[in-house]
Amino acid sequence: MNSKLISYNLEFKQFGKEAILIEWPQEISETILLDIRYFVSEIKKNKLQYISDINFVYNSILVMYDSQQINFKTLKSILHNLYLKKKSTNNVSKFVWQIPVCYDEIYGLDLHFLAFEKQCTKEEIIKVHCSTNYLVYGIGFLPGFLYLGGLARELYQPRRVEPRLKVPKGSVGIGGTQTGIYPKNSPGGWQIIGKTPISVFNIKNERPIEIEPGDKIHFFSISMNEFEIIENKCKAGIYEIRKEILDG
Amino acid sequence: MVKILKSGMYTSIQDTGRVGFRNLGVPLSGAMDSVSAGFANALLNNNKNDAVLEITMLGPKLKFFEPTLIAISGAELSPRINNNSILNNKVYNIDKGDVLSFGKPIKGVRSYLAVKGGFQTEIVLNSRSFYDGITSKNRLVENDFIPIIKVISNKIKTTGYLKNKNQFFETSVLEVYKGPDFELFDKKEQGLLFSDLTIGNNSNRMGFRLEEVVLKHSKSIITSPVLPGTVQLTPEGKLIVLMKDAQTTGGYPRVFQLTEKSIAILAQKLVGSTFNFKLILN
Numbered sequence: 103m104n105s106k107l108i109s110y111n112l113e114f115k116q117f118g119k120e121a122i123l124i125e126w127p128q129e130i131s132e133t134i135l136l137d138i139r140y141f142v143s144e145i146k147k148n149k150l151q152y153i154s155d156i157n158f159v160y161n162s163i164l165v166m167y168d169s170q171q172i173n174f175k176t177l178k179s180i181l182h183n184l185y186l187k188k189k190s191t192n193n194v195s196k197f198v199w200q201i202p203v204c205y206d207e208i209y210g211l212d213l214h215f216l217a218f219e220k221q222c223t224k225e226e227i228i229k230v231h232c233s234t235n236y237l238v239y240g241i242g243f244l245p246g247f248l249y250l251g252g253l254a255r256e257l258y259q260p261r262r263v264e265p266r267l268k269v270p271k272g273s274v275g276i277g278g279t280q281t282g283i284y285p286k287n288s289p290g291g292w293q294i295i296g297k298t299p300i301s302v303f304n305i306k307n308e309r310p311i312e313i314e315p316g317d318k319i320h321f322f323s324i325s326m327n328e329f330e331i332i333e334n335k336c337k338a339g340i341y342e343i344r345k346e347i348l349d350g
Numbered sequence: 351m352v353k354i355l356k357s358g359m360y361t362s363i364q365d366t367g368r369v370g371f372r373n374l375g376v377p378l379s380g381a382m383d384s385v386s387a388g389f390a391n392a393l394l395n396n397n398k399n400d401a402v403l404e405i406t407m408l409g410p411k412l413k414f415f416e417p418t419l420i421a422i423s424g425a426e427l428s429p430r431i432n433n434n435s436i437l438n439n440k441v442y443n444i445d446k447g448d449v450l451s452f453g454k455p456i457k458g459v460r461s462y463l464a465v466k467g468g469f470q471t472e473i474v475l476n477s478r479s480f481y482d483g484i485t486s487k488n489r490l491v492e493n494d495f496i497p498i499i500k501v502i503s504n505k506i507k508t509t510g511y512l513k514n515k516n517q518f519f520e521t522s523v524l525e526v527y528k529g530p531d532f533e534l535f536d537k538k539e540q541g542l543l544f545s546d547l548t549i550g551n552n553s554n555r556m557g558f559r560l561e562e563v564v565l566k567h568s569k570s571i572i573t574s575p576v577l578p579g580t581v582q583l584t585p586e587g588k589l590i591v592l593m594k595d596a597q598t599t600g601g602y603p604r605v606f607q608l609t610e611k612s613i614a615i616l617a618q619k620l621v622g623s624t625f626n627f628k629l630i631l632n
Contacts, residue, residue, distance in 0.1 A: 115530045116632045242599030243599055244483075305475075
């Protein structure tokens with residue numbers, strides 16, 4: 103499948119003394135995200151020495167730069183020209199990452215409540231949650247937290263009225279229209295439906311997180327027994343997250 | 351080595367931060383008051399990025415197992431070497447066995463202790479700055495040891511001294527740039543953002559929450575990058591100033607961006623202090 107070559111009107115905003123915010127139209131869309139991912143890889147390819155950091159999420163990129171080496175106006179025009187020169191958005195391979203989740207109620211603290219609210223069985227919730235390839239719209243909030251898009255409408259559920267003071271690392275939850283994984287122990291208000299034994303963020307690895315925005319996440323259900331096996335493999339450093347190349 | 355005999359209120363290792371890892375969701379971190387941390391390093395002819403100890407209000411008690419040189423800048427927290435009072439912004443010789451302690455907080459909140467060559471704790475993602483989940487510790491506790499470089503002090507002049515009668519942080523005006531979402535609001539609404547502001551509870555290395563309800567609104571943005579020094583306006587109308595350990599992305603409108611100096615000034619203010627923002631041009 104060939105991506106159509108769409109050029110967006112970008113807005114370049116100065117953000118403090120040493121950063122440029124580049125905004126795409128105010129909407130959440132896979133086409134925009136892939137356009138951004140393509141553009142970020144183009145910027146990185148050019149190895150511009152005065153750029154110190156880049157991150158992006160949903161429809162915007164932040165480029166940090168050394169203001170002693172370059173000013174806003176010059177950098178803006180360099181980046182804008184780079185964008186206008188684009189040829190294709192298909193320059194990077196994308197993956198679907200298979201994330202094991204144990205939905206047992208030992209971990210899925212709110213699964214029972216959610217089933218009651220939705221007037222369905224727990225199995226039906228698990229089935230729906232495991233039937234989507236969720237698009238990674240960005241990494242932020244906490245180290246290794248993935249912003250995922252694509253939660254089925256029937257699983258939308260407001261956050262808990264009383265947030266928990268400690269949600270265990272690896273917990274998988276639903277908050278409003280989003281689903282996600284807690285990358286570390288932290289306070290949180292999401293409805294917790296399961297837990298993954300794997301760490302998507304490993305500070306000891308050369309690349310602490312291999313998943314990139316534009317990739318997709320697929321959850322699959324595992325038993326308590328499998329949870330333990332995978333957890334032990336992770337501890338021994340011999341578990342590899344399964345991934346498949348994504349077309350298009 | 352330096353041994354922590356008492357931890358103090360919140361004592362951590364900080365440098366200029368973890369640059370280049372925002373795309374992993376890793377915060378910048380680094381000294382909250384980078385101006386004072388920079389002074390302390392400059393007094394010792396250290397590199398700007400050498401790691402210092404960030405000391406909050408109630409200081410720690412430390413024992414040195416090697417001779418070195420030290421300098422303290424930022425908040426005035428009544429430092430002492432072996433029970434003899436010493437001054438901020440002055441270089442001192444430390445002998446093996448010396449004990450550095452702190453007393454009554456006089457002025458400011460965060461004090462920076464630099465040693466010659468910088469503290470030598472682990473480097474994770476190019477930085478020594480403590481951050482929970484990235485470094486193995488997020489604060490120093492009793493009986494911790496911190497490696498330092500042995501420096502025979504009589505070979506080095508200790509005359510470096512920097513005297514400011516008024517500390518730079520004793521101002522209640524914080525210079526800010528317009529944030530990327532400032533123009534979401536009309537002139538009248540923008541004006542409300544310049545009212546008197548008070549630092550509220552739950553103000554820490556991640557962010558400072560301001561008490562006043564300045565402007566309730568229903569403007570929403572799609573989650574987008576934020577920086578240390580970004581001022582967010584919550585729907586219930588309160589302002590949050592993000593500080594050095596702030597998250598990398600946020601979903602509230604970003605109305606201002608503090609200068610690095612304004613972040614440093616704010617880092618030295620107590621809960622309950624009042625101040626105003628003043629717009630400057632980019």
